[in-house]
Amino acid sequence: MSLPPDLKLIAPFIKRSTELTAVQPTVAYLCKLYAAELILNNQLHLKAKDIETYALGLLDEIEKDKLALKETSEKSYNLINDPESSFKLVWGFATSIFNRSFNEIANHTASKKTVDNFKAALDFYQVLNLWPEQLDSRREELEKSKKYAKFHSMRILKALKNNQDPNDYVTPEEEREVGSWSQDQPQDDDDDDAVSLPEPPSEIRSPEKSEHASPVASPPLLPSAPDSLDESLNLPAAPAIIKEEPNKLGMPKAPVKLPKPSPPQAKAPEHPPLSKEDISEMIKTDEVISQAQKRAKFAISALNYEDVETAIKELQQALELLQGK
Known part of the structure; x- marks a missing residue:
């Protein structure tokens, strides 16, 4: 599906x-799920027909991806249905990408790829908004990471x-270290002359590997991001035919009395042909039902991530359509 121009969000x-x-199909599914939530929460599907069509297609993709995860990995399927586990997966995945850029800066090997990975990490950190309850406990740490990356x-750019x-x-750490050497004495970490930068996430250790580092394996390098950071998811079987059982006793049947012929009856008048108004009304009814079905589908999708x-x-709009309001 091609993304409508008004869905840059x-x-x-x-x-x-x-x-x-x-x-990483599990994280891919959660990214797509977050995209769908953004559409519904911002009521974007009500603004244009192409957005509504795209949203319906996206919801279908999400359902297919969910079934695919269920068939291929029971562990992954259980994970996407557990908020705590889903949050930990995305947090660890985003932090592992953040760590690459952090270590490159610490080792003085930064490049355009450093910016690309920071941008990717920020996108994945944004997906954490799917689980606000879990995010609340780490929001302060996340804001520091965002500030550092930006x-x-x-x-670098x-x-x-x-x-x-x-x-x-x-x-700033190197500045403080040089200053302490020149003065031959320790320098306060809170020196007002030093550039104040936020600390990286607690999982980050540079450049040695920490025993507390996130267990999530680092993914392959992602494609380049934009230069600017401002451009920031059977019918049931037919019943068997019942056959009439034969006369088990073999008794002769009673003679059949033929009914007396009845006088011919007049044919019922034929239904008049449909008018343009009739056809128009039928089409209108079909459209109303179709729109109501779409509203119900959006409602079910919203309930999948507890957006009551x-x-x-959506259900109120579907009811109003059916009531002709």
């Missing part, structure tokens, strides 16, 4: 889902644009 998550379909991404080395940069408010709105 979900473009990053559809892109990430496409990238991961073959290598600061260094803009710094600016250096590359000016044909400068993005690794010709002294971190959206489900109620």
Whole structure:
């Protein structure tokens, strides 16, 4: 399906889902699910016919992907139905990508790919909004990670644009270390002259591997992201034919009395041909039923991730359509 121009809001998550379909189908499914939630929560499917058509197609894809996960991996299927497990998977996956860029900055090997990975990590961190209850406990840590990624991404892009080395940069930690050497005494970590940057997520350790690091394996490098960060999911069997049993006793049947012929009856008047008004009314009825079915489908999708408010709105609209309001 081609993405309608007015759905730029979900473009990053559809892109990430496409990238991961073959290598990490569970995360790909969750990205697609988040994209669908954005459409429903923002009522975008009510704004244009092409968006509504796309949304319905996306919901069908999500259902097919869910069935595929159930058939191929019971563990993955149970995971996507458990908020706590789903949150941990996406958090670990996003952090593993974040770690790559973090280590490249620490080792002075930053490049355009560093920015690409920061952008991908930020997209996956955004998917965590599917589970607000789990996200609340880590929101402060997440905001620090976002600030860190955006600061260094803009710094690296600016250096590359000016044909400068993005690794010709002294971190606040290095500044403090140099200052302590020159003064031959320890320097306070809260020095006002140092650039204040947020700390990375608690899972990040650079460059050695930490025993507490996220167990999620690092995925393959993702395709390049845009240069700018501002461009930020059987019919039942027919009944058997009943055959009449033969006369088991072999008794002769009573003679059949033929009924007296009845006088011919007049034919019932034929139904008049359908008028244009009749056909128009039938088409209108079919359209109303079709629209009501769509509203009900959106409601079911909303309930799949406990969005009760959206489900109620969709069901109310379906009821109004059927009542002719």
